[in-house]
Amino acid sequence: MSLYLGIDAGSTYIKAAWLNHSLEIKRLEVVPTHADFERVVSRFLEFEHSSAVATGYCRKRLSALFGVKDISEIKAHARGAQLLFPGVRTVIDVGGQDSKVIRTDGKGRVVDFVMNDRCAAGTGRFLEIAALRLGVSVEALSDLASKSSEIITISSMCVVFAETEIISLLAQGTSKDAIAKAVIDSVATRIASMVKGFGLMDPVVFTGGAALCSYLVERLSQILGSKLLTSHRAQFAGAIGAAIEAMNRKGSS
Amino acid sequence: MAYEELYKKLDMDIEKHNQLMEILGQVYQELFLSRKNRPEGMNYFDGVIAEIHGKRIEELFALKEQGRALVGTFCIFVPEEIVVAAKGACYGLCGGAQFSIPEAEAHLPRNICPLIKSAYGFKLQRTCPYTQLADVIYGETTCEAKKKTWELLSQLHRVHVMHIPHKKETLERELWRKEIERFKVEIEELAGNTISFENLKEGIETVNAKRNAMKRLYDLRCKDGVVSIAGLDALLVNQISFYDDPVRFAQQVNQLCDELEERIEKGISVFPEDVPKILVSGTPMAPPNWKLHSIIEQSGAAVVAEEACIGARYFRDNVDVSGCETVEDLIDALLERYLKIDCACFTPNDERVENVIKMCREKRVDGVVYYTLSFCHTYNVESKKVMDRLKEEGIPVLRIETDYSMEDVEQIRTRVEAFIETLR
Numbered sequence: 001m002s003l004y005l006g007i008d009a010g011s012t013y014i015k016a017a018w019l020n021h022s023l024e025i026k027r028l029e030v031v032p033t034h035a036d037f038e039r040v041v042s043r044f045l046e047f048e049h050s051s052a053v054a055t056g057y058c059r060k061r062l063s064a065l066f067g068v069k070d071i072s073e074i075k076a077h078a079r080g081a082q083l084l085f086p087g088v089r090t091v092i093d094v095g096g097q098d099s100k101v102i103r104t105d106g107k108g109r110v111v112d113f114v115m116n117d118r119c120a121a122g123t124g125r126f127l128e129i130a131a132l133r134l135g136v137s138v139e140a141l142s143d144l145a146s147k148s149s150e151i152i153t154i155s156s157m158c159v160v161f162a163e164t165e166i167i168s169l170l171a172q173g174t175s176k177d178a179i180a181k182a183v184i185d186s187v188a189t190r191i192a193s194m195v196k197g198f199g200l201m202d203p204v205v206f207t208g209g210a211a212l213c214s215y216l217v218e219r220l221s222q223i224l225g226s227k228l229l230t231s232h233r234a235q236f237a238g239a240i241g242a243a244i245e246a247m248n249r250k251g252s253s
Numbered sequence: 254m255a256y257e258e259l260y261k262k263l264d265m266d267i268e269k270h271n272q273l274m275e276i277l278g279q280v281y282q283e284l285f286l287s288r289k290n291r292p293e294g295m296n297y298f299d300g301v302i303a304e305i306h307g308k309r310i311e312e313l314f315a316l317k318e319q320g321r322a323l324v325g326t327f328c329i330f331v332p333e334e335i336v337v338a339a340k341g342a343c344y345g346l347c348g349g350a351q352f353s354i355p356e357a358e359a360h361l362p363r364n365i366c367p368l369i370k371s372a373y374g375f376k377l378q379r380t381c382p383y384t385q386l387a388d389v390i391y392g393e394t395t396c397e398a399k400k401k402t403w404e405l406l407s408q409l410h411r412v413h414v415m416h417i418p419h420k421k422e423t424l425e426r427e428l429w430r431k432e433i434e435r436f437k438v439e440i441e442e443l444a445g446n447t448i449s450f451e452n453l454k455e456g457i458e459t460v461n462a463k464r465n466a467m468k469r470l471y472d473l474r475c476k477d478g479v480v481s482i483a484g485l486d487a488l489l490v491n492q493i494s495f496y497d498d499p500v501r502f503a504q505q506v507n508q509l510c511d512e513l514e515e516r517i518e519k520g521i522s523v524f525p526e527d528v529p530k531i532l533v534s535g536t537p538m539a540p541p542n543w544k545l546h547s548i549i550e551q552s553g554a555a556v557v558a559e560e561a562c563i564g565a566r567y568f569r570d571n572v573d574v575s576g577c578e579t580v581e582d583l584i585d586a587l588l589e590r591y592l593k594i595d596c597a598c599f600t601p602n603d604e605r606v607e608n609v610i611k612m613c614r615e616k617r618v619d620g621v622v623y624y625t626l627s628f629c630h631t632y633n634v635e636s637k638k639v640m641d642r643l644k645e646e647g648i649p650v651l652r653i654e655t656d657y658s659m660e661d662v663e664q665i666r667t668r669v670e671a672f673i674e675t676l677r
Binding site: 071072075097109113115 | 649663664666667668670671672674675
């Protein structure tokens, strides 16, 4: 049995997906991105596969090092989301370094897209930094937030200033729950304004590492007035999309 | 260093300038000289860049010693015909490099456009020989940040400010006519003689001929499905038009165009046949700002036109001197031509939107990249109108907002690649 490997080398995590020729997901792996990410990738490449395609922020490096083909993460996420949720028309992907909204044709092809501009507001990085300040994991941040009914706001869009704001809220004795809620609300508001400017078309899928933050998905669904579809495999949408591309290229070559 | 004596006369910071030239040399080698299949006619322009702070500065210095007027500008609104008529030189000043921005930010806010910060920084650093040479820097009022920066710049160099109108009605036409007249008087004072009808007509015709050559290049860079020259090279020629001697430049561009005609006939393209063709629309790219073009072309698309001040806005319209009999007639003709400029500083500015669409059709582009420098409010805000209209026409568009720093190159590359994927 031959497998097709997709590697999504993102700014925060490296994700890998192996698909068989019937597009069944046979294996998924995720490892944090750090200095020796090249070793991680060569380990992935040692597993059985008949062809591989890279995507994500470090894709050019992988392409240069290992000679694998690469595609943009926009295309990869659109393809991956289509496999996970057939018929999807809008993909909201919130990763470690950027967030993007993609409109597809309902068959996995990109029609248009928009990305946030060079700023960590509205990205997974915002959640990570806040979680770190509160001494919890990103998943736990979501749990804390869902427990709070207090309404406070974090007004700084800039992550650096928001961090200062979190510290001063802690100093005022604000509960961690309320701060966690405010942080996620802030990210949700930021993403929602990007989505609204771009236009929403149902069904909507939420992909990327931030999909693990269930409270964010819930809040964003509320603000946008549309039920966002997601799953525990949504983090792998880019890798899955790259694996599909690996299969298509193999088939056409 | 060959030109050190000259640089000393110009009160330049020689050590800092050497650093700048070293970076420029490396970037140029990588983005231009190492590329394959460039037209031979580019040799001249490579030579101009190699000597951009050398031979050309010597030429200008010689003009200065003859008492000719040297005018530095930052905007295509300054009527260079008048300077050419006075046998002086009108040229664009350095303002396209990250190199001088850190110094500028000691005086200027960070959140104004990089072009202004870069230009002001070059004056502070004393690393731009063009700035150092200029008898006068002509600033204008196309935006708030420029307008106020001139006040600071005037503490370091002689600066005059032209009042560019922001509407195109009767009052503003009168204002602009007065500004052209005032400019003429000031250039005459600098040059020490009056500009006759013949002088001015000749000056206009010289600049018209230069614009015609550039228009020809615009027509030939992508024709009959052949991309005869890389977008980066064509951009470079456009950039050099602001520095070089206008007569020699026009000759060289025409010579390049002869070669491009041959290439088109033989089907010699710098890209594969099915390459997506891109129009770049928006803020000007002053050299050495080659960031967006290099990303687009490295990602497998060809830039076939620039809807920008360093681009079609500069050469699209000529000054019509037919029937002109007096200096006043010529000034009227200049007035007419300059008010066709569809800069985003105007309100309303619907001509621009229609011109973008027209260019897309002329060049049969597959998509548009709307380029805006960070904090350039006019082009930034206007992007919505342009993009809405493009979408109406079914022309795909990607918006890129950036500055001169290299920190976001990979993010931009991702967007550009994804955009190009959708065009295939």
